[in-house]
Amino acid sequence: MPEISQEAKERHWAKTRNLTVLVLVIWFIFAFIVPWFAKDLNAFSFIGFPLGYYFIVQGSLIVFVLLIFFQNWRQDAIDDEAGVGSESDQQ
Amino acid sequence: MIKGSFIDNLGRVYALYTGGFLAFVILMAILEQFGVGADTIGILFVAFTVVIYAVIGWLSRTMQVEAYYVAGREVPAVYNGMATAADWMSGASFVALAGGIYFGGYGYLGFIVGWTGGYVLVNSLMAPYLRKFGCYTVPDFIGTRYGGNVARFCAIIVLVVASFTYVTAQINASGTIAARALHIPFEVGVWVGLLGILLCSMLGGMRAVTWTQVAQYIVLIIAYLVPVIWMSNKQGFGVIPHFSYGDAVARIQELEPLVGLGAAAVDGAPGGVSILRTPHNDPQGGMDSWKFVTLALCMMAGTASLPHILMRYFTTPSVRAARKSVAFSLLFIFLLYFTAPALATLTKLQLLDPTLPTAIIGQSFEAVRSLAWIQNWENVGMLALVDGNGDGILQLNEFFMRPDIVVLATPEIAGLPYVISGLVAAGGLAAAMSTADGLLLAIANALSHDLYYKIIDPKADTRHRLIVARVLLIGIGALAALIASLQLTGILGAVAWAFCFACSGLFFPLVLGVWWKRANTPGAIAGMVCGFVAGTAYLYYVYPGGMGGTPWLGIDHLRFGIIGMPVSLVAMVIVSLMTPAPDAETQAMVDEVRVPSGKTILGAAH
Numbered sequence: 001m002p003e004i005s006q007e008a009k010e011r012h013w014a015k016t017r018n019l020t021v022l023v024l025v026i027w028f029i030f031a032f033i034v035p036w037f038a039k040d041l042n043a044f045s046f047i048g049f050p051l052g053y054y055f056i057v058q059g060s061l062i063v064f065v066l067l068i069f070f071q072n073w074r075q076d077a078i079d080d081e082a083g084v085g086s087e088s089d090q091q
Numbered sequence: 092m093i094k095g096s097f098i099d100n101l102g103r104v105y106a107l108y109t110g111g112f113l114a115f116v117i118l119m120a121i122l123e124q125f126g127v128g129a130d131t132i133g134i135l136f137v138a139f140t141v142v143i144y145a146v147i148g149w150l151s152r153t154m155q156v157e158a159y160y161v162a163g164r165e166v167p168a169v170y171n172g173m174a175t176a177a178d179w180m181s182g183a184s185f186v187a188l189a190g191g192i193y194f195g196g197y198g199y200l201g202f203i204v205g206w207t208g209g210y211v212l213v214n215s216l217m218a219p220y221l222r223k224f225g226c227y228t229v230p231d232f233i234g235t236r237y238g239g240n241v242a243r244f245c246a247i248i249v250l251v252v253a254s255f256t257y258v259t260a261q262i263n264a265s266g267t268i269a270a271r272a273l274h275i276p277f278e279v280g281v282w283v284g285l286l287g288i289l290l291c292s293m294l295g296g297m298r299a300v301t302w303t304q305v306a307q308y309i310v311l312i313i314a315y316l317v318p319v320i321w322m323s324n325k326q327g328f329g330v331i332p333h334f335s336y337g338d339a340v341a342r343i344q345e346l347e348p349l350v351g352l353g354a355a356a357v358d359g360a361p362g363g364v365s366i367l368r369t370p371h372n373d374p375q376g377g378m379d380s381w382k383f384v385t386l387a388l389c390m391m392a393g394t395a396s397l398p399h400i401l402m403r404y405f406t407t408p409s410v411r412a413a414r415k416s417v418a419f420s421l422l423f424i425f426l427l428y429f430t431a432p433a434l435a436t437l438t439k440l441q442l443l444d445p446t447l448p449t450a451i452i453g454q455s456f457e458a459v460r461s462l463a464w465i466q467n468w469e470n471v472g473m474l475a476l477v478d479g480n481g482d483g484i485l486q487l488n489e490f491f492m493r494p495d496i497v498v499l500a501t502p503e504i505a506g507l508p509y510v511i512s513g514l515v516a517a518g519g520l521a522a523a524m525s526t527a528d529g530l531l532l533a534i535a536n537a538l539s540h541d542l543y544y545k546i547i548d549p550k551a552d553t554r555h556r557l558i559v560a561r562v563l564l565i566g567i568g569a570l571a572a573l574i575a576s577l578q579l580t581g582i583l584g585a586v587a588w589a590f591c592f593a594c595s596g597l598f599f600p601l602v603l604g605v606w607w608k609r610a611n612t613p614g615a616i617a618g619m620v621c622g623f624v625a626g627t628a629y630l631y632y633v634y635p636g637g638m639g640g641t642p643w644l645g646i647d648h649l650r651f652g653i654i655g656m657p658v659s660l661v662a663m664v665i666v667s668l669m670t671p672a673p674d675a676e677t678q679a680m681v682d683e684v685r686v687p688s689g690k691t692i693l694g695a696a697h
Contacts (some may be wrong), residue, residue: 004686009682009685020215020216023211023215024211024215027208027211027212030208031204031205031384031387031388032384032388035201035380037376038197038374038376039375039376039380040376042372042374045337046337047334048337048338049340050337050340050341052374053340054337056197056203056204057203057432060204061429064207064208064211064421065418065421065422065425068214068421069418071214071414072214072414072415072417072418075219075414076411079687079688084687085411085687085688086688086689087408087411087688
């Protein structure tokens, strides 16, 4: 692998960590906060569903799927920028 | 055909396979038109699919360590996503999930959110780092990161307990389906199911399991989606029901007070069946919310700690591919999980709504008893009608059903041809078998690689190691089938326990192993032991079959990970801080794990 400096490694890790924190905050909102308030959200309606119910059966799930694709897109960019995106040599 | 060119031709091979499977379904539909009996079609469905899996298993046989443990680390991300989805979606997801939603309402939906949201944790905290590590098993990571056989041994114990709890439920599910499709007693069905499972995994280990799981995913997703979409079109609920069943939810809420939802059951029903008492969508906030999020949290953390899932990400060619395959895993899982609530809702509406021809509630007993699907399921004791008030009209509290049968009975309720029921049986079997395969392999690999090779006999040669692995696989499978045939727990209870065992013992030692450099050996051991013991002790305290104590704050036996996880975290942090920091070599290793490129920490054939 190409050797990168300690400093570059630290910068890469700091960015990775920030991205992870962001992802986990979004995850927390849709995994816990939204279902917690399902009763209140049910007062609203979305494409014919009570909103609280919609998030639990579909909305949060869609957010999770998109969130992982988003995280990977950003993480790949972080890796490439730091020069550690190479996929070879890992067999 | 299998090596090299097989990987290059994956798309063609599986397209051919999918086409072949669809052709088989059409052939069965034609046979049905020619008057071939329902029983024969059921048997053909089960036999045909199991033979295909066995052939794939046989073609993938191997005597190489790398191929046996991690499928040669050459599984492309999308295929690993499919294999993980099959590995993940068990008999419980396929067979019991929609039934659980049907009967459990809001409280049960915690499983839906938990079993999908967990993948966010897998992707951000675990999978890429464990892949970079280059381990063969999860205890392999614990043993190398923390060093020493004690930590490795603790991880093996947690892994075996969690996975074994889970696998008995899967063998139970495959036995149930095999018994019904092949018309054999359940006790025999369990062993038939085990035979199919072992045929897939024994000769080729992870490589064979990978390629059969891809095949099983294709069968199970077709088998789940086709009946729902067909039923929806036939009953006029929309072409793709997923985005339009909001009206059905509203209609159910309208009907619930009219049909007397919540009335207690009448006496005289056999065991194992229950009436519908929980509203479809009526969260009360407060305690309801608390129970929802605690269940979801246990299932999510459990997802991120269950070794049979994590080890799937060891099979990709690179760290980036591991991450990508987590994304595809969740996408493929999502297809089933966002269908299950639609299925539960539409099936419930069909039974309740008096304006629909399929309604049974409010109809006369005579008319309902004459329905073929009622007779079929009543004969096997999974459904019961008891005229409690003697008025000759079926009330909601006089209709008893086993939650597990909602998915299996839906095609019959909606009046779809029998070929669809056969398809559903094949799908359920694929789901149960693929998960059982992954779990058995996780247990046998941990015992053969970590216990036998790393702890007992580090000088063992390759041949010896792989023979030990296979003997263990058969032994553990037989033991699990034996326990499953005793039918100690329901399918779903055992599954929730497995998640709680895994997250109590393994979640924090795994996460902190990557994310906290200061975590050391004594801390990890304390975290695994204290979390696991606390969780298990609480389970014993709260389970009706144990001490039967009153749950604290509504934390019942399905969510005992809520007790185990904090204990694990606190014990691990305190003990780590009280003992010396890990040496420079270990800290450098953690730094290296955080860099996605470059060689794995552990060598290719360790």
